[in-house]
Amino acid sequence: MIKRDAEEKLRSLALGFPAVSVIGPRQSGKTTLVRSVFPHLPYILLEDPDTRAFAEEDPRSFLAQFEESGAVFDEVQRVPQLFSYLQGILDRQTKPGKFILTGSQNFLMMEQISQSLAGRVGIIKLLPLSMREIARAGVMPDTYEEILYGGLYPRTYSSPIHPSDFYSSYIQTYIERDLRQLKQVQNLSTFQIFMKMCAHRSGQIINYSSLANDCGITHNTAKEWLSLLETSLLIVLIRPHHKNFNKRLVKMPKLYFTDPGLAAHLSGIQNADDLGYHPLKGGLFESLILTEFLKIRYNAGKESNLYFWRDKLGHEIDCIIEYAGSDLIPVEIKSGRTASSDFFKEIAYWNGLSGNTPDRSFVVYGGDQHQRRSAGQLIGYQEMEPIFSYLE
Known part of the structure; x- marks a missing residue:
């Protein structure tokens, strides 16, 4: 893994907000980054059909599994109704860094965050690699x-x-x-x-x-x-x-x-x-x-x-x-x-x-x-x- 410069700010946001959202283009490295920074949190991919079906059919019970432990929810915009239920959990559980949200469809992510989670979520944008990052990793092209x-x-x-x-x-x-x-x-x-x-x-x-x-x-x-x-x-x-x-x-x-x-x-x-x-x-x-x-x-x-x-x-x-x-x-x-x-x-x-x-x-x-x-x-x-x- 190429070390990302956004890691330091991501850790900082997780110390101040109960949830953090990492947004960026598809394939920019969001999942790799959050899984390396938060290895202690359960990783839940909401593109998985069975997982998504459970979250859509019974969002309250789905989220109850993670109310104490927290979780990384990847591609969370695939189940928009989760945001409203997540709002209640974040209001009850104010411990910082419990939920990490990522998604590739930023237009849907930001719409849901602004409607349901405003003020409760720290947001960081992750673009593809920088030249500084690839130079540090020793893979800079000639x-x-x-x-x-x-x-x-x-x-x-x-x-x-x-x-x-x-x-x-x-x-x-x-x-x-x-x-x-x-x-x-x-x-x-x-x-x-x-x-x-x-x-x-x-x-x-x-x-x-x-x-x-x-x-x-x-x-x-x-x-x-x-x-x-x-x-x-x-x-x-x-x-x-x-x-x-x-x-x-x-x-x-x-x-x-x-x-x-x-x-x-x-x-x-x-x-x-x-x-x-x-x-x-x-x-x-x-x-x-x-x-x-x-x-x-x-x-x-x-x-x-x-x-x-x-x-x-x-x-x-x-x-x-x-x-x-x-x-x-x-x-x-x-x-x-x-x-x-x-x-x-x-x-x-x-x-x-x-x-x-x-x-x-x-x-x-x-x-x-x-x-x-x-x-x-x-x-x-x-x-x-x-x-x-x-x-x-």
Whole structure:
């Protein structure tokens, strides 16, 4: 098992809440994490037909078995009625860390938690592996193209499965098992096309009308489906920062997949070598770095503090980290391996507007050098610790 950075926060939440919920995309490692952290709790998989039938038919008696011992309930959203009965138990039994809830259908999980268990459950989001985690485990690929193609789901590092086989099965599982239960997705084949069109827009500002037209759906349906992917934690929408410096700003968010391998597969990329001069390479690399920042936040139990900045003239900063409430830390992201002074052009422009200093300005690039330049710091993608302090 690759040690997860979220383990420390998970233990902390279990000391303060009677129940803790671990949410995240399917196959992100939720079950492995909770079973390793809470080996003393009975593990109950509610996808097992017999177990689920008992829980559905007699939820009160089902939960009574675990009122004293507590339990890990995996895929708990499969039996929604349990949440109401669990509320009563949590009100009677206030001992922290008794129940650990996991599930892959985050839209159903969060709906039930907000209705029945608000204030009683600590929540942590678990995305696929971070580069920091795989580096610590000694399984970091030699090139970032291999990460962009192979992705960061734990199974691709724990078994010899080929990435294309993993992602083909993953997409079918997500669509067939999760989405068909939702009324807002009637046409699953159209939704799969929609996911592919989203992948081709990785790292881009969303144009809802263009996305809808390419998929043959309405503008409102495109918004609903994007919201569904976002709630599933398969994508993240990075919002523009509101600081305008008397400039007109764009208002639409940028789209990133939380795993670059999934986006690469949906885009039809066949192997890591295809990424050498692929037009999506820059967007996928940007996704990799942005989600690395996001994992730092989520693993600490915090929400995103990431934005981007772009004015109507086209000046843009790929990532703005909102630090300590009001400080803004600019980060540019470049997939090139050869350092160039052009990397700092937008940073210098933004610093001129904001008054930010070069020592708090960063360019993350595809190389391995760490250089302090007059406009900011150049940092290799595997050595981003100087930026992590603004995220933790």
